[in-house]
Amino acid sequence: MIHGLNVVEVQDAADDGDHLALLGRFEEAVVLATLACGPEATAGAIKARLTPVIGDRHINGVLTTLERLAKKGIIETIGKAARAGLRGRRCKTYQVTPEGVERVERGVSVVANLARDAGLRRAA
Secondary structure: OEOOEOHHHHHHHHHOOOHHHOOOHHHHHHHHHHHHHHHHOOHHHHHHHHHHHHOOOOHHHHHHHHHHHHHOOOEEEEEEEEEEOOOOOEEEEEEEOHHHHHHHHHHHHHHHHHHHHOOOOOOO
């Protein structure tokens, strides 16, 4: 047993190609930034939220990740922002699905537990 995760369950998930359904670190960061942005979570707002933490990335990297997360059922497009974007068009807004919240919580928990087990002082 690894902090509430049965090793057999971990192996079974890996055998199914699910790999515990963990998201990649950048995917996880995009999901968390989307949650932090709330109802005005446009790609630009998400990128702005991420920049101080992970450095400046091209907006296409954020858009590509949002598309990939939407295909996985983690994020969904919910409409258009109330304010226009840089080119005068209203931008798509995004929200995290309940499955997305569950998967990012699980991923953060697994990584925090592994970091703590590895002896890291600031696990998370």
